[in-house]
Amino acid sequence: MKYSIATVGSHSALQILKGAKDEGFTTIAICIKKHSFIYRHFGVADEIIEIPSYKEFHMIEDDLIKRNAILIPHASLVAYVDLETIENMKVLYYGNRRILRWESDREKQRQWLNRAGLFLPKVYRDPSEIDGLVIVKFYGAKGGQGYFLAKNEEDFWRKIGSAKDYVIQEYVVGIPVYIHYFYSVIRDELELMGFDRRYESNVDGIGRIPADLQEGLQITYTIVGNFPLMLRESLLPEVFRMGQRVVEASREICSPGIFGPFCLETVVTPDLKFYVFEISARIVAGTNVFIDSSPYALIRHGKPMSTGRRIALEIREAIEQERLEEILG
Amino acid sequence: MKYSIATVGSHSALQILKGAKDEGFTTIAICIKKHSFIYRHFGVADEIIEIPSYKEFHMIEDDLIKRNAILIPHASLVAYVDLETIENMKVLYYGNRRILRWESDREKQRQWLNRAGLFLPKVYRDPSEIDGLVIVKFYGAKGGQGYFLAKNEEDFWRKIGSAKDYVIQEYVVGIPVYIHYFYSVIRDELELMGFDRRYESNVDGIGRIPADLQEGLQITYTIVGNFPLMLRESLLPEVFRMGQRVVEASREICSPGIFGPFCLETVVTPDLKFYVFEISARIVAGTNVFIDSSPYALIRHGKPMSTGRRIALEIREAIEQERLEEILG
């Protein structure tokens, strides 16, 4: 094949590169120096391009273009390379890169999800409105370390300190569920890749400490890993409809809309409502729990299929049908 | 093959239908209209029969009989079609349908488990007897939404409200473990399919809320999904013996006893005792964590084997040995 598949060596690169090789592509891992040994070890990259730091990403763009590489974005790219640089890159890019603006801006993201008709946690404009448990989040926070819970206005003021750029969100009491979708442009079909539950430090450890010893604990939400999860099959119709509505709404706000992998980050309440507190408009690390195969994709495709491989399959089918430009954005 | 395999499109239908196809059967999904697109999407059903609502299930019985379909029961069938209708259906039915009376009646279920010599949580006849943490359950409650915990009699009366039909059960402090068995009539052998841990809203979310912010929380036990789990290998002998005793006891109370998939729902205490708080006398949704293959079944059978496929394998072997009537009940 005359195209190769490239991604940044981090996040979900193992499944992306492995999946690309399974579909017959040559693969390129772009790594900062101290990470490259991982991708060498696993043998998933036909070529490793080292960069001194993610900030130097633009330096290797010409190399990628020369190799006819299609770049697969993921959170490490989005976190370390600024949006403008991504938007202006000349390298072939899988996905609709303009949707990233809608993902990264809390207000725009909320508009999108609202338009899709999803349940969203209430947002309080002012601390005085707090009428139940809330979670206070900060703009641009990495990994949820600064977040805190407050039970009322007084509690809020005691904890907020001198922080300014925050959002006060209803804390929906329920259980976290991350839903992994793949929208195929080539097959014009929404697929379900599966579910996971994040494993966050320290919030997923405090339940192991008896209540009377929890005094003074600060809770934090640093993502450390993911657990595979299966959902009640009777919830699948709603899960599909939610994904479908997100795709449709995205077409209205940012044509041609979202495609490829995306994730709805939800809390499921006791009455089985999905409250969506975030959308990720690209592959998320939770799909690593299906590094070999997603259970649903296995049924749908009749063979092992990770989200990474699903991306490569889409690109291969696009090339075969001479429709590649439809999935580069 | 002249038989087909049919099930209601919900609960564990994906693995049942996929497994049936893997074993060479044609498959039928019986779906309410708004769910049928799921089974069409996954391509697991050779035919989809739509019904307006589960109450209309009896309407399609003749269709199933005409197609020589063997109906695989699961919780959605049992929840939505009343017991008498199930008992009187003429369609070929996999399993001992008379055992459902023993499953659905708390008192009879307790007799069965007692006869099998299992540890059961204590039941308090009167609130005045409460001498430790208890869980109060209601008859016929769907998904555990009305359940509550109480630490003493006073706490009980404060929380019970006007409810009447309740059972007060010892709250066994330990960790939930769901054990999945398959008893094969054709091979005369008990198999272990594996373990899961349910994921319930909101009770599995409250541990993420610090103790001092939990005030006023109502806990609920709505099943949302399941996590795959492996048990200590040294517990397997006891796990097998428990399953064996359940099968033996079932033969005494409801000949020819239970066969096919069943599940013991347990809490494991720190001294490694299994307290059984419920038995499900058919496939449960927790087996969806093995939608491709159960780890134990993979070893036993030398190839991927979900519980759904195991059912189909049993039916195929019964047909080949002309013993089908032994597994229809």
Place this chain on the structure above:
Amino acid sequence: MKYSIATVGSHSALQILKGAKDEGFTTIAICIKKHSFIYRHFGVADEIIEIPSYKEFHMIEDDLIKRNAILIPHASLVAYVDLETIENMKVLYYGNRRILRWESDREKQRQWLNRAGLFLPKVYRDPSEIDGLVIVKFYGAKGGQGYFLAKNEEDFWRKIGSAKDYVIQEYVVGIPVYIHYFYSVIRDELELMGFDRRYESNVDGIGRIPADLQEGLQITYTIVGNFPLMLRESLLPEVFRMGQRVVEASREICSPGIFGPFCLETVVTPDLKFYVFEISARIVAGTNVFIDSSPYALIRHGKPMSTGRRIALEIREAIEQERLEEILG
């Protein structure tokens, strides 16, 4: 092949024996009588040798030697057969058996991990030094049943009772992560098998009990099972380096060092530091979550590979290269 592979029928024997058969070995399970039916059921053992109790293990040594068996150690062997007996056994033994002294002695283990430059929880020499949440552990405790948490010196004295042989350790607030490694002597390479999270009774159940009902609960840490877990890919470089340093340090303290499977038992803090609270110098039961295949090993080896099978592959390659003596210790 003229060698066979033997292990004690418990712990991780299913994957060890299954893996050995997958690599072409004949297999022997050494079982106490009431457990042997499990290994017969799963068909993983070509021969089952029954012993009245683990204490009689030495009785069958000659049988193993006659069969040219290579014994694979795991925790059940180490727990039930005393160290001296293991050190003096004449049977072929996979691994460096002298490392077990460094694993079983808390002080020596700490030296080893320190030398590897890992983060360790602080140890308090005297209760008066307690300046935060601590966990009090006992020597030789089986499964963590006697452990307790204390928030200060007063709390410590109230809970310690008459116990004498204890260690007071900083309770690192974070989330437990168990890291599974395999160091191959034959390929001179460290491999990552994956991650799990233990499931302990009752400590993993108390989070399901609201704070106001937890009064009087005694927490315990009895291992019941394991959940599969994936870690953030960006943590893999650090994970590999930690494992590498453990191997290097082991060569300095106990030549030729550790090889084969081992496990770092860690707590990951919100700033993504791995605090290592224990090392297991052999296969651990957490690898049972990869009873078919580890996700990482699948990529590395291009086919399903459990830790048990990885051991057998190492032995097979050693035999083929006439280097067997390098991996028997």
